[in-house]
Amino acid sequence: MRIGYYPGCSLLGSSREFDESVRALAQAIGLELVTVPDWNCCGASSAHVLDHRLSLALPARILAQAEAAGLTEVLAPCAACYNRLTSARAALAADPREAAEVAAIIEMPVTGKVTVVNVLEVLDRLRDVIKEKTVAPLGRKVACYYGCLLVRPPKVVAFDRPEDPMSMDRLMAAAGAEALDWNFKTECCGAAFSVTRTDLVARMSGRIVAGAARAGAEAIVVACPMCQSNLDMRRPEINAALGADHQVPVLFITQALGLALGLDPVALGLQRHMVSALALKPTAASTTV
């Protein structure tokens, strides 16, 4: 299977282990990634605060670049990029006049031929392959945390159930983990307030970490760089706000599945987390099938 790939800015920097693990897992399950040529930032959670038209034009250029390269489907692993690209695509399709104006701004045609998919959607299609290739069943209790951007607004993203999504739970079960029933699957982590209102992020992400710990999770599994960095990098602030010492690690779905497939933990970027995830490496005993 061949698919367009839009890594996005976070995956080149603060969340590079997401990029590393997407690439490693893709190779292991026979998914060929074709990077969108000369891609730009999608505008993330900032463009729409400053200018509506800018928040459409930046993702529109990405879609146009993908279209010019002959791609029909683009995987955007970052949930924020996925959401911006999907929202812009829907907005342009709904308003041809605005679409023409945006095409003039970016100096490129955008016809809407390119569709955008998130990492759970693509992996869900390959769930049987993942199950088949699992050599080190995880055997851990995990809390699957979806956050906001993968499932909302449901009319735009049209992916999974907005209040109780299950695609990640199914994938983790396929890899031999026990996906827990817990309460904070789609609560907001505080997202872009990480720097400006760390107090709010500590409280919001704290509720999520505490909820996962209470359910007995040995790991929180995510598919969004903002969720990952808030739950992981902000752990000192979270623990201070909670008056607790939660050490539950936060893994990207691609890292967790990669471990189950027996991939090298360093190739999956497991050493890059602030809250150590290295204890999740499969032991010699668990790799025997």
Place this chain on the structure above:
Amino acid sequence: MTSAPHPSSHGETLKAKIEQAIGVKLNHCYQCGKCAAGCPVAQDMDLTSCQILRLVQFGNPDWDRQALRSEGIWLCLACETCSTRCPQEVEVPKVMDFLRLEAVRRDLAHPRSKDILAFHRAFMDSVRETGRLYEIGLVADYKLRSRHFLKDVMLAPKMFTRGKLPLLPHLIQGRDAIKRIFSRTLGSAKKGE
């Protein structure tokens, strides 16, 4: 008495502007409160989503200004929980985006919005220059704008040793096209200086 807009401000009310600019009909809101009930930051807002919608529904210039001055509009994270649950399908985060821009335009933005705006402007300035986000540049720019020089100084070395903080920006080929996109939308001069 009807709740007709103030005669002198007809067409200039926030309600009319919101409907014209983003197509959201505020009268669809019947004040059930579900948006604020599920909002993860409602407890920190001076006015919640539901109260802000109510203020703006009447087309009263004083109440319009009250909504624009609130801190609540700046705390919306666009998590879309409200719009997902709204029985009337009111797209609240879109309204919040509009109110924030309007508050800045009319110079009514809440004092505590400064850091939040500084962050978004620093973010987009980085993209304007390189085509992609340059995280070190963003942090440096934000510190200069917000004057919070010591914030998170302990985090950078930890990120660096984990390979999460590349020193050099990624420059895309189409930087000129990106600059033109910015000048056609945000305007040619950097905003917020």
